[in-house]
Structures are given as structure tokens and as C-alpha cells.
Amino acid sequence: HRKEMTLRWLSTQLWRHRVMGLLLALCVTLLLMLLATQSLDPNGYTFMRTRRSPPPVAFLKTHKTGSSTVQNLMFRLGEKENLTFAFPYYAYQFSYPDRFRADFVDELPPGSSQFDMLCSHMRLDLGQLKQVMPRNTIYITLLRDPLQTFESVFSYYTSTVPAFTLAKKAADTANRKSALSVFLEAPESYWDPTEPGNGLARNPMSFDLGLSSQEWNASWPMELTQLEEAFQLVMIAEHFDESLVLLGALLQLEPEELAYVHLNVRAPSDITPLEDDTKARLWAWNSLDVLLYNLFLQVFWEKAEQYGLGRLKREVALLRASTQRLRQKCVAREGVPPGELEDLVRPWQTDTVTILGYKVRGNLTLQEEGLCVRLVLPELQYHSHLYFQQYGHDMRSIPTD
Numbered sequence: 001h002r003k004e005m006t007l008r009w010l011s012t013q014l015w016r017h018r019v020m021g022l023l024l025a026l027c028v029t030l031l032l033m034l035l036a037t038q039s040l041d042p043n044g045y046t047f048m049r050t051r052r053s054p055p056p057v058a059f060l061k062t063h064k065t066g067s068s069t070v071q072n073l074m075f076r077l078g079e080k081e082n083l084t085f086a087f088p089y090y091a092y093q094f095s096y097p098d099r100f101r102a103d104f105v106d107e108l109p110p111g112s113s114q115f116d117m118l119c120s121h122m123r124l125d126l127g128q129l130k131q132v133m134p135r136n137t138i139y140i141t142l143l144r145d146p147l148q149t150f151e152s153v154f155s156y157y158t159s160t161v162p163a164f165t166l167a168k169k170a171a172d173t174a175n176r177k178s179a180l181s182v183f184l185e186a187p188e189s190y191w192d193p194t195e196p197g198n199g200l201a202r203n204p205m206s207f208d209l210g211l212s213s214q215e216w217n218a219s220w221p222m223e224l225t226q227l228e229e230a231f232q233l234v235m236i237a238e239h240f241d242e243s244l245v246l247l248g249a250l251l252q253l254e255p256e257e258l259a260y261v262h263l264n265v266r267a268p269s270d271i272t273p274l275e276d277d278t279k280a281r282l283w284a285w286n287s288l289d290v291l292l293y294n295l296f297l298q299v300f301w302e303k304a305e306q307y308g309l310g311r312l313k314r315e316v317a318l319l320r321a322s323t324q325r326l327r328q329k330c331v332a333r334e335g336v337p338p339g340e341l342e343d344l345v346r347p348w349q350t351d352t353v354t355i356l357g358y359k360v361r362g363n364l365t366l367q368e369e370g371l372c373v374r375l376v377l378p379e380l381q382y383h384s385h386l387y388f389q390q391y392g393h394d395m396r397s398i399p400t401d
């Protein structure tokens, strides 16, 4: 009887060993599979990739709001996930400042059944945009404090927006006055509302969102409601990290995928400090943008509250930590003037402002370098790289006739 007991005990032990062995083998296989997925990741992200591809996204890229920073994030995500981009047929904007039309988009590349991502400058037409993007697309955009936005738009586009150019000429003869303050003293006298190039000269964010941006009209409330319904998220530049956390939740992204550096930053000497009277004038001239911003700021905080303010705060901390890690790994120097940057990472300049960039560290592995260069890659360079990757030929330039 004792012998029988010992045998039974022994066989239970053996059986246990066999199960343990099997479990161990299973664990090792799973671990190897995970490692394989990680080393296949072209950008060297180190988190586990167990989720499906993100849903299609249309990011309405507004002017001078921090939108190149968000676009860069989208570009990195799209490239990593091998998504199909809806690119403009010509160059890198959808025939701006014309109102968007579905036929401004280049064709679907062979092998793709739908566009997954769109994030180039346009003047919005929701109906047309919906013809291009799949039904389950997530619509997002970004707004910034209207006074800061206008000041940035003015200085960047002084030579391209006719109303600003006229004011600059007047300022050149007026002693020691900034072009912006000369413009704001009598904006109507420089501004021809029938000139299409003047779209950004008043309420630039409303203009980009496709609203009638020249004056309040009866269709505004309805148009605003449509925008509020269409956009799952309107990010706010003043709460950029909170905005990214909400974006990450919509697209099911990891904090590592939300890490960023500020792109398209002006040299501090090009920023016109805003005195109180300038602020009041800016406010009056861009009152529709003020209204738009205030509405979506309120919507933003409602969304944040629904998400949970405590949870948001915790996740902002995680995002900042991962951003900090990536910056430390990648960036040798920030705020670098264009003359000291290689062509690849030099941001586009205009003749009235200096746009600063980043120097990437030198002691990186090839894989890390790929990740780091993409992090600081300016809009035009990244756009042409992705365009070439998708179509196998260079971006077309805009016909000159």
C-alpha cells in the first residue's frame, strides 16, 4: 500500500514537472515572439505591440498653431504602421487657400484600399473631405490662443499675405514702428477681402476651418455645431500635452508614440511682444477666432472632465517622462539657427522670420538615428520622404502657368 502511495505521489510529481516544462516552453516561445516583433519595428520603439492599427485619422492642419509638431507625430505613426496617406496631388498643401476638394488628393497607391491618414494644410470643406476618408475616420484639429496665432501668422507671412505686405511697406517709412502695430492701427485700409491671398489676414483659424472668416454671419451657429459634431477632438496648443493624451486615448497610442519636440519655432528676436493696446486691437480684428477658440476651449475641458482630470494628470506625467527620455536620447542641441543645420533637418524659412531647428546626437546606432532624425524632421522633408515612399516618385511641384 505504501509502495502504491509512493508511486502515485511520484507520478503526480512527474505530471507536475511535465506541465511546468510545457508552461516554461510556452513562455519562452511567447518571449521570443515578442522580441521578434520588437526588432522588426523599424523605428526602434521598445514597447510591446499587441494592438491593432489605429483608426483612420484626418488632422486639419491649421496655420501657426503648433500643427507641424502634431503632423510630425502623425507622420511617424503612419510610417511605423505602414499607413496610406492622403497627399495633395501637387506639392504639400491641398491647393491652399482654395476650399478643399476631393480631387485635390493624389490617387490611392496600388495595393491600398483606403486612405488611413491625412494631415496636410487645407482650407476645410467637410463634405469634400468626407468623400476622401473612410466612414470611421477620426477628425481632429488644433487651435491656439488667437492673439498668439495672429502674431505668428503675421510675422511668418508678412511677404506672402498682400495685406501684411502693404502694412510692412508703410511701416518701413514710419519710424521705429513694427509692421504689426502699423497694420493694427488701420487694418481695413490694407485688407482687400476679395483678394484670395488675404485669407490668413483676419481670423486665420476660422478661415482654415472653412468658416466665413470675414464677419459674423447667420450661418455661423450652424457651421460651428457641424464642426463640433464632426471633430472628435479639437486640441488646444496652450494645453498641448493634455491634448496629446486625449489624442492618444482616441487612437489607442502608447506614451512613447506621443513623444515630440516643438517644431517650427521662431527665433525669440522675431517675436513681437504684445502691449495691452495691441492685444485689444488683435482681439477686435480677430473676434471670430476669439469666439471659435473660446467655444472649443470649453469643449476641450468638457472632454477632459469626461476623461477624468486625475487620470489626465497622471498620463500627462507619463507622456512628459517619455518625451524627456526621447529628447535626451536624440537631441544634441535645440534652438539651432538654420545656417548651422544640414539640409535634411533645416526647417523652411521665410524672409521675415528665422525658424530654429535641432541637432541630433552623433553617437547613435543606425536604428536610433532613424528614430531621432524623424523626430526633428521638418514638414517639407518628411512630407517628400513619405510621398516618395508611397508612390515611388517625387512630389509634383505646383504648375507655374
Ligand SMILES: Nc1ncnc2c1ncn2[C@@H]1O[C@H](COP(=O)(O)OS(=O)(=O)O)[C@@H](OP(=O)(O)O)[C@H]1O
Pocket (backbone or CB within 6 Å): 062, 063, 064, 065, 066, 067, 068, 069, 148, 152, 237, 238, 240, 261, 262, 263, 264, 265, 266
Ligand atoms: N507643442 C507645441 N505647443 C505650443 N506651440 C508650439 C508647439 N510646437 C510648436 N509650437 C509653435 O507653433 C508655431 C508653429 O506652428 P505651425 O507648425 O502650425 O506653423 S505652420 O503653419 O505649419 O507653418 C510656432 O509658434 P511661434 O514660435 O510663435 O511662431 C511654434 O513655436
